Amino acid sequence: MTVPIPRELDELLSPEWLTAALGRRFPGVVVTAAVPGPVISRVATNARFRIECAGGVPDGLSSDLCAKGYFSDAGRAFRHAGIPEAGFYRDVAAYAGVRTLHSVYADVDPADGYGVVITHDVIAEGGTFLDALSEYTPDQAAESLAQLAALHASTWGDSRLAGLRWLAPRLRSYLQLRGVTEIRDNFAGPIGAGVPAEVRDADRLVRAYRALADEASGSAPWSVIHGDAHVGNVYLDRAGCPAFLDWQLVQRGPWYLDVGYHLASALTVDDRRRTERDLVRHYLDRLRAGGVETPSEADAWRGIRRGFVHGFYLWGITLKVDPAVTSVLLTRLGTAAADHDAFGTLIP
Numbered sequence: 347m348t349v350p351i352p353r354e355l356d357e358l359l360s361p362e363w364l365t366a367a368l369g370r371r372f373p374g375v376v377v378t379a380a381v382p383g384p385v386i387s388r389v390a391t392n393a394r395f396r397i398e399c400a401g402g403v404p405d406g407l408s409s410d411l412c413a414k415g416y417f418s419d420a421g422r423a424f425r426h427a428g429i430p431e432a433g434f435y436r437d438v439a440a441y442a443g444v445r446t447l448h449s450v451y452a453d454v455d456p457a458d459g460y461g462v463v464i465t466h467d468v469i470a471e472g473g474t475f476l477d478a479l480s481e482y483t484p485d486q487a488a489e490s491l492a493q494l495a496a497l498h499a500s501t502w503g504d505s506r507l508a509g510l511r512w513l514a515p516r517l518r519s520y521l522q523l524r525g526v527t528e529i530r531d532n533f534a535g536p537i538g539a540g541v542p543a544e545v546r547d548a549d550r551l552v553r554a555y556r557a558l559a560d561e562a563s564g565s566a567p568w569s570v571i572h573g574d575a576h577v578g579n580v581y582l583d584r585a586g587c588p589a590f591l592d593w594q595l596v597q598r599g600p601w602y603l604d605v606g607y608h609l610a611s612a613l614t615v616d617d618r619r620r621t622e623r624d625l626v627r628h629y630l631d632r633l634r635a636g637g638v639e640t641p642s643e644a645d646a647w648r649g650i651r652r653g654f655v656h657g658f659y660l661w662g663i664t665l666k667v668d669p670a671v672t673s674v675l676l677t678r679l680g681t682a683a684a685d686h687d688a689f690g691t692l693i694p
Contacts (some may be wrong), residue, residue, distance in 0.1 A: 349363070349366045349367045349370065349453065350455070351453060351454070351455040351460045351461065351462055352415070352462065353417070353460060354417060355385070355391060355393055355413070355415070355417045358393075358413055358415065358417075358462065359380045359382060359393070359395055359413075360380070361377040361378055361379060361380060364377040364380055364397060365377045367451045367462075367464070368407065368450060368451060368464075370451065371407075371450055371451065372404045372406070372407050372450075374404075375399055375404055375407070376399060376400040376401075377397050377398070377399055378398050378399060378400050379397065379398040380395050380396070380397050380398075381395060381396045381397075381398075382395050383395050383396065383467075387417070387418045387421070388420075388421075389416070389418075389420060389421050389424050389427070390414055390415065390416055390421055390424075390427075390428065391413075391414070391415055391416065391417045391418055391421060392412060392413070392414050393412065393413045393414075394410070394411070394412045394467050394469070394470070395410075395411055395412075395413065396409050396410050396411070397409055397411060407450055408448075408450075408466040408467065408470070408471070410466065410467035410470035410471070411450070411464055411465065411466060411467055412464070412465050412466070412467045412468070413462060413463070413464045414428070414431075414462070414463045414464075414465075415428065415460070415461065415462040415463075416428055416460065416461075425458075425459050425460050425461070426459040427594050428454070428459075428460075428461040428462075428463075428594065429454050429459055429461055429512050430512050430513065430593060430594060430595070430596045430597065431461070431463060431592070431593040431594050431596065432452045432453060432454045432461030432462065432463050433452075433454060433461075433510070433512040433513070433596075434452075434570075434593040434596045435447075435449035435452035435463050435465075435593070436449075436452040436453055436454075437510070438501065438507070438570060438596075441500060442496070442497050442500050442501060442570065443496035443497060443499070443500040443636075444493050444494070444496050444497035444500075444589075444590060445493050445583070445587060445588070445589035445590070446589055446590050446591060446593075447463075447465035447466065447468065447589070447591050448465055448466040449463060449464065449465045450464050450465065450466070451463070451464040452464070454512075468581055468583070468591075471583070471584055472583075472584035473581050473582060473583050473584060473589075474581060474582045475581045476577055476578060476580050476581060476582065477577070477578040477668075477671050478576070478577055478578055478611065478670075478671045478674040478675050478678075479670060479671060479674065480577065482577055482580075482612050482613060483617070484613060484617055484620075484621040484625065486588055486612075487608070487609065487612045487613055487621075487625055488625055488628050489587065489588050490580055490588040490590070490608060490612065491605065491608065491609070491625060491628060491629040491632070492628070492629070492632045493588060493589065493590060494572065494575065494590075494601075494604050494605060494608060494629070495629050495632035495633040495635075495636060496632070496636060497569070497570060497571075497572065497590075497604075498569040498570070498571070498601045498604070498633060498636075498638070499569070499632075499633055499635075499636025499637060499638050500636065501569045501570035502567060502569045502636075502637075502638050503566075503567050503568060503569070504569075504570075507570060507598065508598075513570065513596065513597055513598050514597065514598065515562060515563045515568075515597050515598055515599055516573075516595070516597050517555075517558065517559035517562050517563060517599075517656070518559045518560070518563060520555075520559070520659070520660065520663070521552070521555065521556060521559060523663060524663040524665070525552050525663065526548045526549055526552050528662070528663045528665060529548035529551055529552065529659075529662040529663060530548040532662055532663075532664075532672065532676065533546050533548060533662070533676075536669070536673070537669050537672050537673045537676065538673070538676055538680075539673065539677075540673060540674075540676065540677030540680070540681075541676050541677060541680035541681075542680055542681055542684040544684050545658070545680050545683045545684045545688075545689065546680070548662070550689055550693070551655075551658065551659055551662055551689070552659075553693050554655050554659075554688070554689045554692045554693050555655060555656075555659040557692040557693050558652050558655055558656065558659075558692055561652075561692075562599055562600055562603065562652070565599065565600045567600075568598045568599055568600060569598070569599075569600075569601055570596060570597075570598060571596070571597060571598070571599040571600070571601065571603055571604045572590055572593065572595070572596060572604050573593075573594075573595030573596050573597050573599065573603070573604070574592065574594065574595040574607075574660065575590065575604040575605075575607050575608040575611075575657075576607060576608065576611035576612070576657060576661075576675060577608070577611050577612040578611075578671065578675075579591055579592040580612070600649060600652075601633070601649070602646065602649025602650050602652055602653045603649075603652065603653045603656045604653065605626070605629055605649075605650055605653055606649070606650035606651065606652060606653015606654045606655075606656065606657065606682075607653045607654070607656050607657035607660075607679075608653075609622060609625060609626070609650070609653070609682075610653075610654050610657060610658075610678050610679045610681075610682035610683075611657055611675055611678055611679060613678070614678070615677070615678060615681050615682075618678070618682065619685065626643070626646060626647065626650060627643065630643070630646060647686075648691060650686075651683075651686045651687075651688040651691045652688070652691065652692065654679060654682045654683045654686065654688045655683060655688050655689065655692065657675070657679045658676070658679040658680055658682075658683050658688075661675045661676050661679060662676065
């Protein structure tokens, strides 16, 4: 049964629509009421709500849910950014092996790109969202790297995913969003105060990222990568275990983009310097345990340096995020790039 994608939050929260949408996974469910909760609307809208069902909520479905879509006037213009995320939860998450939100509905209207994802409510389940200002330990980083290894191993060169357009590599498109001007402004102000002098060069960062985008677009082997694996896209579940969310940049790509980006963003500079070698070995061990023939440590580090550049560029062009968060991530990622001469592995 085809369920039309709602264009308004009120439509999504109607018992009639929820009955049809949730009925795809829970046949026979009848939603009798949806009680709205807190709503956060930036580009995407995240709306928490509680449902009531005739005869009670069925097993496997929480009464506390959260919907994500592009319902605001500002969000509608960027609705295509939600296609990969909805596609991930619809087609990949169930077998990808990575700890993530428990999705109970996900779909996209192929005609115009509107998508909706409905998941269990992490906050109601006792989870905690993180950002760059949250404490994050090397032990936690080891666990989140293990989660990335599970994602990469389970989708490694998967022929079922090779032809999906919404998973196409997209690094080149990020060069069209913003570039030198935004990076210069971030570097010149207090946000970029912690970026080391040797990588405080917007033109060189853009050139390095262009080289990386060209290289990564045809790279092999590939897997499904999160694409934006900074610590702010991690939450801790009720048991304190790290899990990933916000899959708007999910795509086919080389594993090291996730690993380098996550390693440098999640840890303080001192913790990263002290533990990075052991953590990379741990990731490679977990990838090998997933059945993947892993590169040598030297080749792995060649890629991880590219992961530093990937994250550094994405935060270099970032606007409208808490300046304290952007500053921390630019400092961490820029320092990692400087420590390992990451630009030099891509351009003269």
